[in-house]
Amino acid sequence: MKLLVTQRSVSTLLEKHRLLDAWFPFRYSLNTHSGCLGSCLYCPVNFRQPAGDGATLVKEISLKKNIASLLQHDLHVLSKQLQRLKEQSLKPLKAAYSMHRLIGIGGGYNDFLDPSLPENMPLEVLATIIKNTHRPFILTKWPRRLLAYHASLLALTAKLHKENTHHNNTHNLKQGYTKAEQRLPLVLVSFSTTNNKLSKQIEATTPSSDDRLSAIAALREKGYTVAAILSPLLGMAATTSAKDFADAGCDFVLFAGMHGSLKPALLEILQLPKLPDHLNAALPDSKQLSLKAMQLFYAELQSQKLRIFMPRSIFQSMLSMKDSLAVLFAQLYYKNLYTQDPRQNKNLADSAFRLAAYRLSLMSELEFASRLERHSFQEIKGFSSKISRIIELAALQADFSPFDKVS
Numbered sequence: 001m002k003l004l005v006t007q008r009s010v011s012t013l014l015e016k017h018r019l020l021d022a023w024f025p026f027r028y029s030l031n032t033h034s035g036c037l038g039s040c041l042y043c044p045v046n047f048r049q050p051a052g053d054g055a056t057l058v059k060e061i062s063l064k065k066n067i068a069s070l071l072q073h074d075l076h077v078l079s080k081q082l083q084r085l086k087e088q089s090l091k092p093l094k095a096a097y098s099m100h101r102l103i104g105i106g107g108g109y110n111d112f113l114d115p116s117l118p119e120n121m122p123l124e125v126l127a128t129i130i131k132n133t134h135r136p137f138i139l140t141k142w143p144r145r146l147l148a149y150h151a152s153l154l155a156l157t158a159k160l161h162k163e164n165t166h167h168n169n170t171h172n173l174k175q176g177y178t179k180a181e182q183r184l185p186l187v188l189v190s191f192s193t194t195n196n197k198l199s200k201q202i203e204a205t206t207p208s209s210d211d212r213l214s215a216i217a218a219l220r221e222k223g224y225t226v227a228a229i230l231s232p233l234l235g236m237a238a239t240t241s242a243k244d245f246a247d248a249g250c251d252f253v254l255f256a257g258m259h260g261s262l263k264p265a266l267l268e269i270l271q272l273p274k275l276p277d278h279l280n281a282a283l284p285d286s287k288q289l290s291l292k293a294m295q296l297f298y299a300e301l302q303s304q305k306l307r308i309f310m311p312r313s314i315f316q317s318m319l320s321m322k323d324s325l326a327v328l329f330a331q332l333y334y335k336n337l338y339t340q341d342p343r344q345n346k347n348l349a350d351s352a353f354r355l356a357a358y359r360l361s362l363m364s365e366l367e368f369a370s371r372l373e374r375h376s377f378q379e380i381k382g383f384s385s386k387i388s389r390i391i392e393l394a395a396l397q398a399d400f401s402p403f404d405k406v407s
C-alpha cells in the first residue's frame with residue numbers, strides 16, 4: 001500500500017453542530033484532514049477505495065493547511081461569542097456559560113491520531129485547545145499515540161500559556177502545567193470487537209484490540225478520562241465482552257447500531273457469497289434484531305457496572321444549560337429504549353424525551369432564557385407539563401434528579 005499525503009487550504013476549522021446527541025455532547029468539532037490509514041471493512045472511507053491489491057493500493061490523506069493558526073483564530077472568535085451570550089443570559093444560567101467547551105476531534109471518517117500524519121500536528125492542536133481553556137474530545141483507534149505525546153503535550157501547553165500571559169515567568173509556566181493537567185483530552189477509543197483475531201480480519205491496519213485495551217489502562221493511570229465505543233456494534237456475544245472494557249478501566253462505554261445494510265457491503269468487500277458464521281450471527285438483518293442486540297449489550301455493560309453515555313459531571317460545565325438538557329433528554333430516551341421490551345412497540349420509549357432533546361438542541365439560547373423567565377415551555381407543541389417541570393427544576397434550582405437514573 002502506498003500512502004499519499006496532500007495539503008489543501010481551508011478558511012475555517014471549527015464547525016458548529018446544529019444538533020446534539022446522546023453520545024457526543026459537544027457543539028463544536030474539527031477535522032484536521034480527510035482519508036485514513038485504517039482499512040476497516042465497514043468504513044465508508046474504504047467503500048470507495050480504488051481497486052488494487054496490497055502492493056498497488058494508493059491511500060490519500062488530505063491534510064488541511066495552517067491548522068494551528070486557523071484553530072487559534074476560530075477559538076478566539078468562539079470566546080467572544082460565548083462572552084456575549086453570557087452577558088445577555090439570565091443570572092441562574094450564567095454559571096453554565098463558562099468559557100470552557102468540549103471540542104470534538106475526528107470522526108469525519110478520519111482518525112486524528114493516524115500515524116501517517118505529521119508528528120507535531122496533533123500536539124499543536126491539543127495544546128492550542130487546552131491553552132484556550134477548552135477541552136479536546138478525541139475519537140481514535142490509535143490511543144497509544146496519545147501516551148507518547150503526554151509529556152510533550154504538558155510542556156507545549158505550559159509554554160503557550162506562559163507566552164500568552166503578561167508576565168512571562170516561571171510562575172506562569174507552572175500555571176500552564178496545572179491547566180494542562182486539569183484539561184487533559186477526553187479519549188474515546190473505537191472498537192468493532194475486542195476479539196483480536198476478528199479485529200485483524202476486519203480492521204487490519206489499525207492497532208490490535210488488545211493494544212487498544214492496554215493503552216486505555218495506561219491512559220487511565222496518567223489521569224485521562226477514557227471511554228470505549230463499539231461502532232458498528234459487530235461485537236456481540238462471541239466477539240466482544242463488556243468485561244474487557246471493565247478490566248481496562250473505561251470510564252464509560254458507548255455503542256452504535258448494527259445496520260443490516262452492512263451485511264451486503266461486507267460481502268461485497270470480502271468478495272464472499274456468505275459471511276463467516278461468527279460475523280453472520282453478529283450482524284442482524286432487521287431493526288428489531290438490532291435493537292434486541294443493543295439491549296443485550298446494554299444489560300451486559302450494566303452487569304459489569306459500566307456506565308453508558310458520558311456522565312453529566314463531565315460535560316455540564318462545557319455546555320450551556322439548554323444544551324446540557326438536550327443531551328440529558330436524549331440520554332434518557334435511549335436509556336428507556338434499551339430497557340423496554342422491543343415486542344411492545346407502542347411502549348418502545350418515551351418519545352417526548354426525544355422531542356425535548358431535539359427542540360432544545362435547535363432552540364436559540366435567547367429563546368431558552370426568555371421561555372424560562374415566562375414559564376412558557378408548555379406552549380411548545382409536544383412539551384408536556386412533565387417536560388416543562390424537568391427543565392425548570394434543572395435550570396432554576398439545579399435539581400437534576402429526573403435524570404439520575406440515566407447510565
Ligand code: SF4
Nearest residue numbers: 036038040043109110
Ligand atoms: S480507523 Fe476509523 S476512519 Fe479509519 S478506516 Fe477505520 S473506521 Fe474508518
